Amino acid sequence: MNRGRIIMGLLAALLAAPALSQSSAQSATPDRAQPPPHTAPFPDLGSGDSRTERRKSYELSPQLQRGVSAAEIREQQRRLDAALAALSPQQAGTPEAYVVTVALDSDPVFAREAREAARVLSARYGAQARTLVLAGPDGVRDDAPHGSITALVLALSHVGSIMDGAEDVLVLYTTSHGLDLGLAYHFGDSGYGILSPGGLKAALEEAGIRRRVLILSACYSGVFVPLLASPDTAILTAAASTRTSFGCAAENDWTFYGDALINRALRQPVGLEDAARAAGRSVAEWETKARVLASLPQVSIGAGAKAWLPQIEAQMPRIASAPVGKPAFDPAQFTVPVRAGPVRAGQK
Numbered sequence: 268m269n270r271g272r273i274i275m276g277l278l279a280a281l282l283a284a285p286a287l288s289q290s291s292a293q294s295a296t297p298d299r300a301q302p303p304p305h306t307a308p309f310p311d312l313g314s315g316d317s318r319t320e321r322r323k324s325y326e327l328s329p330q331l332q333r334g335v336s337a338a339e340i341r342e343q344q345r346r347l348d349a350a351l352a353a354l355s356p357q358q359a360g361t362p363e364a365y366v367v368t369v370a371l372d373s374d375p376v377f378a379r380e381a382r383e384a385a386r387v388l389s390a391r392y393g394a395q396a397r398t399l400v401l402a403g404p405d406g407v408r409d410d411a412p413h414g415s416i417t418a419l420v421l422a423l424s425h426v427g428s429i430m431d432g433a434e435d436v437l438v439l440y441t442t443s444h445g446l447d448l449g450l451a452y453h454f455g456d457s458g459y460g461i462l463s464p465g466g467l468k469a470a471l472e473e474a475g476i477r478r479r480v481l482i483l484s485a486c487y488s489g490v491f492v493p494l495l496a497s498p499d500t501a502i503l504t505a506a507a508s509t510r511t512s513f514g515c516a517a518e519n520d521w522t523f524y525g526d527a528l529i530n531r532a533l534r535q536p537v538g539l540e541d542a543a544r545a546a547g548r549s550v551a552e553w554e555t556k557a558r559v560l561a562s563l564p565q566v567s568i569g570a571g572a573k574a575w576l577p578q579i580e581a582q583m584p585r586i587a588s589a590p591v592g593k594p595a596f597d598p599a600q601f602t603v604p605v606r607a608g609p610v611r612a613g614q615k
Contacts, residue, residue: 300409363579371451450468501568510560550562
């Protein structure tokens with residue numbers, strides 16, 4: 268699977284050409300637990316007369332919804348309102364973590380990963396009453412507000428209103444496809460968008476969220492580091508700004524990075540930086556065995572973050588928990604034919 272590159276290639280073509288008309292969205296699948304498939308082309312979301320203008324327009328984090336009924340819009344708003352209302356407000360004088368996990372693509376691997384990441388991060392940071400999951404159907408359940416750029420921005424705004432910006436911490440985990448413009452939002456044939464580094468930075472700043480742990484799992488996610496790095500930010504990404512990451516086949520339980528960091532390293536009673544380094548080593552080992560170009564996960568932890576991370580990590584369990592689900596790296600999926608390049612599975 269290589270849809271991340273397909274999206275990037277399609278957007279590159281769209282940036283170089285006039286806007287294209289698009290086919291109508293497909294009807295939703297009758298079984299809500301089954302994720303909607305991607306069958307229509309990713310539409311042109313850019314604007315402007317030149318490629319430079321059109322590319323720059325993606326910095327505004329465009330999003331498109333089409334073919335969505337009023338009833339479904341109302342249902343998603345109801346779910347989001349209920350989930351936000353259930354979050355506990357902060358307690359003065361006690362540094363607390365608020366965990367938000369979001370799957371921005373309807374391929375079920377991302378919904379599975381976002382749900383389990385919420386459980387792991389909630390336990391690690393003692394945030395059971397302060398955890399929000401934004402994820403679509405994963406083949407078994409469809410019980411959460413669906414992930415989208417709008418849902419994420421609204422969630423960040425609400426979290427910022429109930430946390431103490433001077434002492435509390437946002438722990439954000441995103442999982443999706445990506446490109447060098449940002450994170451791709453792609454829900455079946457009805458939802459499309461690009462969350463740019465500038466768009467995420469603006470949402471965090473508007474919400475007044477200064478202390479943050481940002482974990483971004485997607486191809487090219489290193490593009491977020493230069494703009495979002497700060498003294499009070501810890502930012503971990505699945506790939507460098509020029510590299511793809513792996514493991515996002517729809518049938519998987521985990522991407523490479525999600526498995527290495529969330530499902531393994533962060534289940535251990537070690538600090539975030541040590542866990543990030545361990546995850547990077549695991550990913551590098553799997554990629555070497557798969558004979559694919561290294562994704563080069565990035566780690567940037569500001570001086571202020573290094574000071575307050577031990578406060579919220581004091582909540583972590585002292586006994587490691589066991590990984591769940593199928594391992595992301597299966598040697599059988601990565602075979603190298605004689606006298607040929609590697610067959611790559613699950614690139615994102």
